[in-house]
Amino acid sequence: MTYKQPALPLLAAVAGGILLADVFEIGAWLFLAGGFVGFLILLWIYYRRVRWLTCLAGLVTLAMLSAFNLAFRYRTFPPGHIIHFVDDGRCYEICGRIDDWPDLKYNRTSLILGVDSLAHRGRAIKSSGRILINIQTETTRFQCGDRVRFSGRLYGIAGGSSSPRMDYRRYLNLKGVFAQAYLSHEYSLEVSRSAGSGFLSLIGSWRRYITDVFRRSLNPEEAALASGFLIGETRDIPRETYLQFKNSGTLHLLAVSGSNVALVLLVFVFFLRGSPLGRVTRTAILMVIVVVFMFLAFNQPSVVRAGLMASLILLGRFFQRKIDHNRIIATAALIILIFSPAQLFDIGFQLSFATAWGLILMVPRAVRCLAGIKSTWYYRFLVFPGLVCFIAQLVSLPLVAYYFQKVPALSIVSNLLIIPLVSIGVIGEVSLIPASLFHPLLGDFIGGWLNPVLSLVLCLVRWFGSGALSFPVGGLVGKPILVLYYVFLLLVLFAAGSARLRKVALVYFLVAANGLLVIGLVGRDQPNRLHCLPVSAGFVAVGEVVSPLVILSDLPAREYSITEEILLTFPVDREQYSLILLSNDYSTLREGVTLLKRRPPRAVYLPHSARNAFLDIVAYQGINLDTGGVSYFADDWSIEEIDATGWYLGGGWLVCRSDSATVVFAAGGSSGGGARPDVSVLKGAVFIKAVMTESDLDYLSGGDISPEGLVCCHWKGRPFSRDRPAAIFEMRQHGAVEVVMENGRVRIRN
Numbered sequence: 232m233t234y235k236q237p238a239l240p241l242l243a244a245v246a247g248g249i250l251l252a253d254v255f256e257i258g259a260w261l262f263l264a265g266g267f268v269g270f271l272i273l274l275w276i277y278y279r280r281v282r283w284l285t286c287l288a289g290l291v292t293l294a295m296l297s298a299f300n301l302a303f304r305y306r307t308f309p310p311g312h313i314i315h316f317v318d319d320g321r322c323y324e325i326c327g328r329i330d331d332w333p334d335l336k337y338n339r340t341s342l343i344l345g346v347d348s349l350a351h352r353g354r355a356i357k358s359s360g361r362i363l364i365n366i367q368t369e370t371t372r373f374q375c376g377d378r379v380r381f382s383g384r385l386y387g388i389a390g391g392s393s394s395p396r397m398d399y400r401r402y403l404n405l406k407g408v409f410a411q412a413y414l415s416h417e418y419s420l421e422v423s424r425s426a427g428s429g430f431l432s433l434i435g436s437w438r439r440y441i442t443d444v445f446r447r448s449l450n451p452e453e454a455a456l457a458s459g460f461l462i463g464e465t466r467d468i469p470r471e472t473y474l475q476f477k478n479s480g481t482l483h484l485l486a487v488s489g490s491n492v493a494l495v496l497l498v499f500v501f502f503l504r505g506s507p508l509g510r511v512t513r514t515a516i517l518m519v520i521v522v523v524f525m526f527l528a529f530n531q532p533s534v535v536r537a538g539l540m541a542s543l544i545l546l547g548r549f550f551q552r553k554i555d556h557n558r559i560i561a562t563a564a565l566i567i568l569i570f571s572p573a574q575l576f577d578i579g580f581q582l583s584f585a586t587a588w589g590l591i592l593m594v595p596r597a598v599r600c601l602a603g604i605k606s607t608w609y610y611r612f613l614v615f616p617g618l619v620c621f622i623a624q625l626v627s628l629p630l631v632a633y634y635f636q637k638v639p640a641l642s643i644v645s646n647l648l649i650i651p652l653v654s655i656g657v658i659g660e661v662s663l664i665p666a667s668l669f670h671p672l673l674g675d676f677i678g679g680w681l682n683p684v685l686s687l688v689l690c691l692v693r694w695f696g697s698g699a700l701s702f703p704v705g706g707l708v709g710k711p712i713l714v715l716y717y718v719f720l721l722l723v724l725f726a727a728g729s730a731r732l733r734k735v736a737l738v739y740f741l742v743a744a745n746g747l748l749v750i751g752l753v754g755r756d757q758p759n760r761l762h763c764l765p766v767s768a769g770f771v772a773v774g775e776v777v778s779p780l781v782i783l784s785d786l787p788a789r790e791y792s793i794t795e796e797i798l799l800t801f802p803v804d805r806e807q808y809s810l811i812l813l814s815n816d817y818s819t820l821r822e823g824v825t826l827l828k829r830r831p832p833r834a835v836y837l838p839h840s841a842r843n844a845f846l847d848i849v850a851y852q853g854i855n856l857d858t859g860g861v862s863y864f865a866d867d868w869s870i871e872e873i874d875a876t877g878w879y880l881g882g883g884w885l886v887c888r889s890d891s892a893t894v895v896f897a898a899g900g901s902s903g904g905g906a907r908p909d910v911s912v913l914k915g916a917v918f919i920k921a922v923m924t925e926s927d928l929d930y931l932s933g934g935d936i937s938p939e940g941l942v943c944c945h946w947k948g949r950p951f952s953r954d955r956p957a958a959i960f961e962m963r964q965h966g967a968v969e970v971v972m973e974n975g976r977v978r979i980r981n
Contacts, residue, residue, distance in 0.1 A: 238561035244290040245565060248297025249572045259302035266295035301572040305404060313346050313360030314409040317387045324350040325412070326380045330361070332486060332531060333373050333465075335473050340366040340417070342373055343408060363388070363403060363411040370417040371473055374466045375529040378423040383412040405573040434526045438462060441527070444667045445660070448678030453685040460653055461660045463487040463528045472689070475696030480642030484653050487528040488583070489537035494654060495524055496541060498661045514549040518542060532574070536583055539563045556591040560584060578634055582627050589626030589720075594619060596727050620647045629716050632708040645695040652688050656681065715743050759889045761970040765944040765962035769819070769921045772896065774887070780878070781832070782885065784813035785899045785921035785944075786822050809834045811878075813885055814898035814921075815841035824848045836880055838898075886916075892972040894919065897927075917942065917970055917977045940979050942968055 252262060269292035276284045308314050316323065331343035342364040349356045362385065373379070388400045388411055403409075414420065442464060445454040455467035465473065465485055476482045499520055503513050521538045528534040543559045564584050567574050574580045597618055604610045624643045632638050659681040667674030722736035763772045769785035810832040812823040820841055827835060827849075837845060879886040883898035893916035920927060923943035942960045960968050960979060969980045 236555075236558055236561070238558050238565055240286075240290060241293065242561045242565045242568070244293040245297040245568050245572075246575055248294035248299075249301050249568065249575050251294065252298035252301040252572075253576070256306070257302075259299050259307055262295050262299035262302055266292050266299060269295055297568070297572065300569070305407065305573060308409075309359065311356060311358045312409075313349075313358055313362055313385065316349060316358075317385050317410045320384065321351055322382055322384055324380065324382050325362070325385075326350075327362075327378070329373055329375055329377045329379060331406075332375060333371070335369055335371065335470065335477075340368065340370050340373075342366070342379075343406065344379065360409055361407040363408050364414060364420075365411060366414045366417055366419070368416050369470050371466050371468055371470055372417050373420070373422065374464060375531060379420045380423070381412070381414060381420045383414060383419075385410040385412055387411075402576075405576050407573070431526075434523070437523075438464065438527055441664060442467075444664055444674065447671075448663060448667060448674050449682055449685070452689065453682050456685050456689065457656065457660050457681075459485045460657055461487075461491065462524075463531055463534070472692070475692050477696070479645045479649075479692050479695035481645055481649050481692060481695070483533075484649070486533045487531060487537075488533040489540065489587070490650075490654065491528070491657060492521065492524065492534065492537040492541050494657045495520065495661055498658060510549065514545055517545055521545070532577070532579060533583065536563060536567060536580070539566060540587075557588070560587050560591065578630070582630055585630060586623050586627050589622055590619065592724055593622045593626075596724065597622065600727075616651055617647055620650065626720070629708060629713055633710075633713055641695060645691070649688055649691050649695075652684055652691070656684050656688065659684065719743065759887070759892075759972040761887070761894060761972075762967060763919060763942060763962065763970065764967040768945050769814075770919070770944050770962065772919070779808040780811060781808055781826075782811045782813055782896060783819050783823055784896065785816060786814075786819045788818045808832050809836065811835075811880065811885060812837035812841065812845070813883060813896055814838075815844070815883075816899075817844065820845050821848055824852055824854065828852055828854055838881075838883060887972070889972045892977045893917070894970055894972065894977060896920070917979060919943070919970070921945070940977070942970070942979065 248262075269288060273285065273288040273292055276288050325344070325346060326348045327344040327346040329342050330345040334341040344362050344364055346358045346360055346362055349358045364381075388403055388409070441462060442454075442458050445457045448454075449457055451467075452469065452472070455465075455469075456472075458464035459468055463486060468485070473482075473485075476485060496517060499517060503516065506513070508516070521541050525534050525538040540559055540563045543562055544554060547554050547559070567580070598605070598615075601610065601614065601618075604614065620643060624646070628638060628642075659677060663674055663677045663681060666677050719736065719739060722732060722739055726732035726736045759774065761772055761774045763770055766786055769783075769787060771786070772780075772782040772784075774780035774782070810823060810826060812819055812835070815838050820837075823835065823837070824845070826832070879888075885896040887894045887896075895916045895918050897918065897920040899921055917940045919942040921944045923941065923945070928941075940960070942962065944962045962968060971978045971980065
């Protein structure tokens with residue numbers, strides 16, 4: 232296999248080296264030394280003429296060099312790197328280029344900026360690295376490739392896991408992001424859309440010409456959509472339309488990818504087919520078109536992957552070699568990982584190559600089963616597109632469920648209907664550009680039939696994106712399930728031509744299914760889990776119990792909903808959770824009312840002292856409490872059980888008891904006045920509070936309380952002494968924590 236498919240073992244070695252560097256965080260030069268030693272061993276074995284050992288030593292050497300590549304790129308920082316200016320309290324004037332896809336969320340927009348310079352008090356500093364810019368407004372004003380300038384402070388990225396599936400700091404660090412900045416509105420950034428000089432200036436002028444053609448020949452919203460489909464220009468797409476693409480599971484259509492590259496090449500191949508140009512000239516022209524199109528689409532990772540695969544296919548046809556798509560995909564992945572090793576951990580990279588491999592391996596076998604209807608019109612226009620879409624979803628949905636813990640319910644249907652229309656639209660857009668250049672009337676004619684196609688796409692996107700069309704999977708999809716699923720998929724794939732493999736696949740399925748069933752039946756009961764996430768000086772806690780709970784306390788003032796974004800990463804069923812507002816400050820109450828309006832809970836519990844302020848905010852928001860679910864205002868001077876759940880609320884305290892295990896939440900100032908839990912309740916408990924002071928520590932450490940552990944967002948006071956509780960977590964430093972109540976004990980995990 233090494234000689235027939237050399238790209239596959241090389242890819243495995245490079246990917247293995249990247250994983251090695253990720254697991255063992257040691258110095259980059261140690262990996263380089265290991266690669267040098269491996270190279271010497273390789274030479275010695277080569278002269279001994281042991282072929283298989285030579286190949287093995289070469290793969291090990293390549294793996295060590297790949298590990299060095301990752302460690303050197305993402306853990307070695309030059310003097311001007313952005314990480315050296317984080318959390319120093321200074322206000323910098325920062326200049327750079329937006330070099331990734333803008334992320335539009337509810338009342339918030341996130342941009343990733345490649346920094347090239349900083350300035351402080353008139354002193355300019357040449358810098359490098361990337362930062363995350365958080366804008367507290369929704370905007371499509373910015374686009375990948377824009378140069379921006381703004382003033383602000385740089386903050387570090389909180390560590391730890393921000394969700395059950397993702398360590399947010401690690402995720403951003405692997406994207407080269409080591410700092411973040413916060414801006415109140417979009418106009419805090421000064422945008423310069425100068426395209427540079429030379430080739431980039433030419434690309435910028437061509438890009439402006441394309442968008443101008445669309446504006447002249449199409450309706451305004453359809454023109455913005457055409458620019459997004461063809462070259463990824465999304466700044467003119469309305470915010471509501473962008474969010475509807477996101478909700479319908481079709482946002483990937485606005486990220487230029489393989490289908491766009493294929494359709495553009497298809498149009499130019501059609502025009503070049505009747506020309507007198509030779510094979511060499513035609514191939515050179517198509518290669519130039521691929522490169523130019525990648526730059527027109529801002530060199531987004533998805534279009535770079537597709538352009539690289541297309542270039543390899545063109546080179547193979549140029550040299551009249553048999554096209555092996557498996558080898559081409561492996562070679563493309565290998566080249567990408569050599570130049571950008573952190574792409575291995577990128578969700579888009581994994582989805583892109585998993586789907587590509589799934590299509591080239593499964594579609595030909597499925598088509599052979601439909602040989603009897605291949606000549607019919609409905610196979611060409613209905614069956615085959617539906618088959619491709621179904622296989623793509625079959626391969627990609629487990630990864631989507633694993634990373635996002637939810638599955639778009641109608642994504643197969645929405646993509647099946649919208650993707651063919653978008654493909655027709657892209658072909659029309661590519662034809663519209665030269666037609667307008669030849670004669671404006673011809674451009675208007677093509678635009679006349681292109682407008683209804685894009686309008687139909689908009690109608691379908693609005694219909695599919697009008698509601699919540701996804702459902703949570705409840706943490707069911709983990710790494711073991713992923714491995715079992717893809718192994719079974721491979722067995723089914725190769726079992727079509729082998730009776731023995733069909734028997735193996737059947738036995739594998741029965742053993743795996745019964746094994747999972749036995750584990751589910753005889754396994755231990757699921758423990759109660761509490762995920763605590765720091766939000767400035769407050770926290771949001773999500774409880775995975777019989778009746779899921781969401782706890783808010785001491786939250787900062789924000790223009791957007793903090794909790795709604797957090798809940799997207801947890802398996803909390805809509806309208807089945809209880810909301811507890813632990814503190815009575817205005818920001819927490821407003822956040823609770825926003826959540827009550829947008830994601831109605833089963834019930835809401837809050838202190839009695841917050842009753843009037845809460846009702847005022849509810850009245851201002853126009854919410855009907857008869858359907859909103861508020862059922863309990865806790866007494867400030869007693870702690871009472873709520874709905875026989877084992878949860879006790881009162882006086883800014885919340886006590887959770889499960890099989891002799893106890894977790895106590897306290898709002899800011901709760902250790903002062905009002906009701907307090909009994910000392911016997913606090914003994915051996917885990918105590919969680921937003922801001923913890925020395926008086927809290929003295930109270931909890933005195934007498935017979937002796938809590939099992941303390942969790943806070945921020946500690947104010949002297950350092951903890953050795954006679955304090957054993958487990959102390961400051962979430963501002965460690966990130967989110969998970970509190971597990973099981974078998975009468977409480978464990979804290981980071």
